Amino acid sequence: MRLALVGFGTVGQGVAEAVALKRELLKEHFGSDLRIVAAFDSRSYVYDHDGLDPLALVERKKAGKGLGKVRRKEVSEMLSELDYDVLVEMTPTNILDAEPGYTNIRTALRCGRDVVTSNKGPLALKYRSLDQLAKRNGVELRFEATVGGATPIINLSRELLLAEKVDSMKGILNGTCNFILSRMGEEGLPFEYVLKEAQEMGIAETDPSYDIDGIDSASKLAILTNAIMGQNVTYHDVRRTGIRMITQEAVALAAKEKKVIRLIGEVNEGGVEVSPRMVPIGHPLAISGTLNVLHMHTDLAGAITVVGRGAGRKETASAIMSDLVGLLKRNACLVNGRVK
């Protein structure tokens, strides 16, 4: 299976490392070799039909060098010309117009390539059209890495809980907000102080709006709502309240009732919403730190909760590997009717 990696920052490098680490294991299991044949960063690219050395790519990037040649065309133009099986799209999320990810993904799907992505923009804004395009072309669009970091919640719901009807979902989908709210509760500190601390630790961005105003959580909730509950919503359909207005006093009052305040994304019959809520201590949603969690209610299983690290190089690479394993499984099944 020949991969084209678009975006070679933290996530792209993590995927290259994971491919190097797991290549033998996957070859043994599926009889199929995972080869990176193309890699693109914002300015340069490299292509070799026989496969590139993943760790050498990471070394070049770490040394501050480009990946190979300077790129003179749009990535999407090259994606329609080069030969590969799977586009792994890892450009940064853009919640305004979903570019350049949207065009990259559309191009690959149109050319009959499978796509695995960690880019939330295209899924949060244009899920339905991308899903239809993939189906029309008989290929797969997988996006486990867009939500919940390393937790394989989308594949869990779609593959293992296939016989279940998911009635409602609740989750904590942003590790930065959860870190801030946890610290406020556990140390009795004010919002502004903890935000500054999170920025110094690299947990929050210099412009923290994307996290603390719930934009990131709302994007992820829209993706989950479509993928797991079969709905057709976008980021703009999510009612959204962030955590800027949460005071020390509110946190202390919650604590008196043995509760914590968390930024919860919820989808139920009433709609799709991200807002701060009180959660009883001991409830699976009352977790601390930068963790992410999704709590689903289904007709047979009742409540199932999955918790994992929300972000990180290896964690996101893990989610992308989970999608690549899904494609390897399907290929093994298509080729010879055998799959372990």
Added chain:
Amino acid sequence: MRLALVGFGTVGQGVAEAVALKRELLKEHFGSDLRIVAAFDSRSYVYDHDGLDPLALVERKKAGKGLGKVRRKEVSEMLSELDYDVLVEMTPTNILDAEPGYTNIRTALRCGRDVVTSNKGPLALKYRSLDQLAKRNGVELRFEATVGGATPIINLSRELLLAEKVDSMKGILNGTCNFILSRMGEEGLPFEYVLKEAQEMGIAETDPSYDIDGIDSASKLAILTNAIMGQNVTYHDVRRTGIRMITQEAVALAAKEKKVIRLIGEVNEGGVEVSPRMVPIGHPLAISGTLNVLHMHTDLAGAITVVGRGAGRKETASAIMSDLVGLLKRNACLVNGRVK
């Protein structure tokens, strides 16, 4: 896919109801009909090659009637004579010699039938020999329902996290103990009082030893250790301490350090052990009530935690359905190389 249901108590009836509920959905998805062709309780049985009405079976059982004819032979003898595709083994767990489940499962595997089971005894005592027998006969032995109630943790680890190396696991595998420890912590009540309360509520048995001495947790931990970490242990290899000696004072002391006491099963380089431990409030293992939880550490994903209801008619049926879906998927793949 023709099912033979052995054991028609709470779990067996739950499975019959789930088959009735999900039959159409699964037929649509896999093009294969899920039919119950045989059902056995402790004294009676019924068999129809064309399929039985699942809800009529539940009605008969609820009305206190036998399932059909009085059984004159051993179940295992009949399992080697009748025609079916999958044995669903749901007789009660017996941690002394694993019977009658062990013989029932062996018989079906030897006859080239797939097996799905909720019975912990055979897996906790004789996993390796059953696993080998299944492989030799080219069939599958699935046992999602033995551990963690409705949470699909075994299938999650084996199928979705196939590329991950699981280094260690920690979990709360018994809902009764977790209920008792939660109540002691939250209400400041003594062990004996809460145990009695749990017995009155039907959460604990009249003889509570199986739960509170950690026997149930140790059986489940042995199963997970083999299934997820590829080891070869039995119930007897698990070092085991129950919760009888946990005092109100110990619980109060833990609370002062913002911790709770939970009965934790753990497998790491040091071995396999069930014992009471302190867990910080806010940690994914610090859950309350009758929930079960499994916390895995892997090389790429880091820590992943899955929480769900530990027991119950629908919940256990859900886990069995998850295994049946796995078999339907494999069949779809074998037959025509197509699987959604």
